[in-house]
Amino acid sequence: MIDFKAILKNFGIDICCNDMVQPYGDGHINDTYLVSTEPKYILQRINTTVFKDPVRLMNNIALVTEFLGNKIKENGGDPEVETLTIVKTVDGENFFEFEGNHYRVYLFINGVSYNLPNNELLYEAGKAFGKFQNQLADFNAELLFESIPNFHHTRKRFNTLKAAVEADKMGRANSVKDVIDFALSCEKYVDIVVDGIADKTIPLRVTHNDTKINNILFDKETNACLSVIDLDTVMPGSMLYDFGDALRFGASSAKEDETNLDAVFCQLDKFEAFTKGFLGEVKASATAREIELLPLSVLLLTYECGIRFLTDYLEGDTYFKIHYPEHNIDRARNQLKLVADIETKLDEMSNIVKKYA
Numbered sequence: 001m002i003d004f005k006a007i008l009k010n011f012g013i014d015i016c017c018n019d020m021v022q023p024y025g026d027g028h029i030n031d032t033y034l035v036s037t038e039p040k041y042i043l044q045r046i047n048t049t050v051f052k053d054p055v056r057l058m059n060n061i062a063l064v065t066e067f068l069g070n071k072i073k074e075n076g077g078d079p080e081v082e083t084l085t086i087v088k089t090v091d092g093e094n095f096f097e098f099e100g101n102h103y104r105v106y107l108f109i110n111g112v113s114y115n116l117p118n119n120e121l122l123y124e125a126g127k128a129f130g131k132f133q134n135q136l137a138d139f140n141a142e143l144l145f146e147s148i149p150n151f152h153h154t155r156k157r158f159n160t161l162k163a164a165v166e167a168d169k170m171g172r173a174n175s176v177k178d179v180i181d182f183a184l185s186c187e188k189y190v191d192i193v194v195d196g197i198a199d200k201t202i203p204l205r206v207t208h209n210d211t212k213i214n215n216i217l218f219d220k221e222t223n224a225c226l227s228v229i230d231l232d233t234v235m236p237g238s239m240l241y242d243f244g245d246a247l248r249f250g251a252s253s254a255k256e257d258e259t260n261l262d263a264v265f266c267q268l269d270k271f272e273a274f275t276k277g278f279l280g281e282v283k284a285s286a287t288a289r290e291i292e293l294l295p296l297s298v299l300l301l302t303y304e305c306g307i308r309f310l311t312d313y314l315e316g317d318t319y320f321k322i323h324y325p326e327h328n329i330d331r332a333r334n335q336l337k338l339v340a341d342i343e344t345k346l347d348e349m350s351n352i353v354k355k356y357a
Helices: 004-009 054-074 119-135 154-167 174-185 192-198 239-250 268-282 288-315 327-356
Strands: 021-023 031-035 041-045 096-098 101-107 205-207 216-218 225-228 235-237
Touching: 004 031, 004 041, 004 096, 054 119, 119 216, 119 225, 119 239, 119 268, 154 174, 154 192, 154 288, 174 288, 174 327, 192 288, 205 239, 239 268, 239 288, 268 288, 268 327, 288 327
Parallel strands: none
Antiparallel strands: 021 031, 031 041, 041 101, 096 101, 205 235, 216 225
């Protein structure tokens, strides 16, 4: 049994018994608990198998949340609601190590999260992630540690796929040749953003890197956004990564393992809802090149996810958790079908962007 009382004491929080700490939420990476004191807190055990350097991980989060907190105060907002607030240990540290595990505490934000977005929620999500980008537009992203190296380096993801095809260590390549051929045919897209960051035609920014709608807390009454949460993957990158990944999930007509590919397509009404909210917040700080590439970013991030699923299938399903033997190849077919559909809609998506930019 975890000794929550001993752990929380090191954050200056007193509880009478372990029953005051209960599992909370449905996250898959860290262990999360609600501490029912007054005020309430969120306690998390950091998964150091995924995040191997908790010191620099928490330094990233501290730098970003402190910067956001100051911006929010300047604009008359409440930083304890509008961004995560780290509760320091009694020794002033960002986390506490106890019996080989690493624990952190945040102030609890009383909001609600959703998994399935409708257009209203997507508009609010676009506003939330756009505001996050805009508030951090003048933050020096080079101060941040790259917690998952090369996470969105599409050229390296592509080269890893090619190596997996050539090695074919599971003998699966021939049976999925159609998927491989389509994936390799999209090479023309893989360098656009990484080269733009390298030559500075695309600004290096703070990116969230996990912009699914369930990483936003909404007001329980109005559904207005309260806060962007889950900052473990905050690191240097491009605004395009956050926009593209949000709509890879948010604008798709189906779950990413739907096997009826006729049911998989990009929904332009959902693309428009998110884009309207996002650009309403970020257009003052976004560059013309970033705005131009917003539609393509949805294709690129969907493609990247698809080739990661395909690579994992060819390598023997060693990264993504699967529930049946063909799960990864079904996911790859799904995401690459979505890529093909997005390709046919890029002009329409560009017109939507121009409408709000």
